[in-house]
Amino acid sequence: MKNAHKRHSVGVAARFVDERLAEGRVFFSFAELLAKTGLSEIAAKHQLLRLGNKIARVTPRQQSFLIVPPEYRTFGAPPIEWWLDDYMRQLGHPYYLALLSAAALFGSSPQAVQETQVMTDASRRDIVLGRIRVRFFMKSGIGRTLVAQAPSAYAPLTVSTVESTIVDLIRYAPQLGGIERMAETIAPMIARAKPGAFRRVLDAEQEVATVQRLGFVLEAIGAAKLVEVAWKWLPARLPPTVLSAQGGGREAAPMHPKWHVVNNSDAFA
Numbered sequence: 001m002k003n004a005h006k007r008h009s010v011g012v013a014a015r016f017v018d019e020r021l022a023e024g025r026v027f028f029s030f031a032e033l034l035a036k037t038g039l040s041e042i043a044a045k046h047q048l049l050r051l052g053n054k055i056a057r058v059t060p061r062q063q064s065f066l067i068v069p070p071e072y073r074t075f076g077a078p079p080i081e082w083w084l085d086d087y088m089r090q091l092g093h094p095y096y097l098a099l100l101s102a103a104a105l106f107g108s109s110p111q112a113v114q115e116t117q118v119m120t121d122a123s124r125r126d127i128v129l130g131r132i133r134v135r136f137f138m139k140s141g142i143g144r145t146l147v148a149q150a151p152s153a154y155a156p157l158t159v160s161t162v163e164s165t166i167v168d169l170i171r172y173a174p175q176l177g178g179i180e181r182m183a184e185t186i187a188p189m190i191a192r193a194k195p196g197a198f199r200r201v202l203d204a205e206q207e208v209a210t211v212q213r214l215g216f217v218l219e220a221i222g223a224a225k226l227v228e229v230a231w232k233w234l235p236a237r238l239p240p241t242v243l244s245a246q247g248g249g250r251e252a253a254p255m256h257p258k259w260h261v262v263n264n265s266d267a268f269a
Contacts, residue, residue: 012037013047017055021067024155026078027086030063056129064090066129076130080116084134085156088120095120096147097159098137099168099176100185105150106162108188111181119145119160119168137172144204146197162189163198166226167205170214174245180267183217190223198226202233209241216243216261220268231258243268 016037020028033044048055048065056077058064064087072078081097088095096102098119103109115126115133121143124136139145146164150157160168166189169182176182202211215230238260242253253264 011047012039013044014051017051017067021069025083025086026067026069027083027090028065028067029090030065033065058087058129059125059127074130075132077132079154080132080134081150081157082154084116084118085158088118093120093122094142095158096142096145097150097157099165099172102160102165103169103185103189105159106165106189106192108185110184110188111177137175141205144206146201146204161197161201162192163194163201165189166193166198167201167207167210167214170217171207171210173213178246179213179217179244179265183221183267186217186223187221190218190221190226193223193226195225195229199229199233202230208234208238212238212241212259212261213243216256216259216263216268219259 013033016028016033020026030041030044033039033048034041037044039047053073054068056066056068058066066077066083068076068078084095084097096119097105097116099117100109100113101115101117104113115135117135117137119137119139119142121138121140123138126136127134145168146161147158148161150159166186169176169186170179173179173182211230211234215227215234218227218230240255240260240262242262242264244265253262255262
């Protein structure tokens with residue numbers, strides 16, 4: 001009986017992986033493997049080792065794994081869009097595809113992005129798997145952000161709306177290469193942005209200084225409809241705010257009389 005059970009257990013992990021892939025899913029946790037196969041922890045670990053580069057551990061310390069189809073083994077992992085939703089659900093944290101990665105999904109990528117940018121509610125280390133790099137950004141009020149499901153995605157994938165992405169790009173500009181680069185990224189997205197949805201984003205985010213900077217940028221790139229929405233949303237009295245975190249202080253930099261933005265960027269001189 002003991003030998004029969006042993007023979008029955010051989011290759012169970014491989015069959016689990018094949019069945020998972022046949023369902024169109026490439027992510028699984030160690031706990032799921034144990035629950036579905038009945039393997040002991042030791043047996044499961046040995047069988048996973050035998051699978052070699054057919055699977056990849058998400059991070060060295062996590063009991064989370066990816067199934068790597070043959071065509072993606074040179075990359076070290078399948079595309080993040082295939083497994084990000086499963087991974088974040090397993091962690092129990094909200095998320096959305098964000099910033100320059102979301103902008104690229106909406107057809108705006110002035111400069112190549114060598115990482116996938118993901119917003120979540122807590123600080124997390126980057127994930128590096130072969131050629132794939134995932135960079136996490138923290139947003140404490142992530143639940144207020146307007147999001148949607150990415151169209152035609154291989155698996156469920158939450159992404160910020162066009163309008164939310166535009167606001168986020170300004171808010172996180174210092175971490176993304178500066179306000180000038182964000183203006184270049186936003187410009188091709190303007191035609192997709194709807195004034196009503198933009199107003200709902202501003203109401204949800206409630207960030208006056210960010211909207212001041214954004215209004216200044218939108219006016220500079222000629223987005224008249226969104227400029228009107230931003231201006232009407234702002235309070236009557238505006239505190240001064242600096243346009244660029246990389247542009248130095250406010251000494252000798254002109255103050256825009258409408259937005260009360262200190263224009264310390266050479267790109268908008």
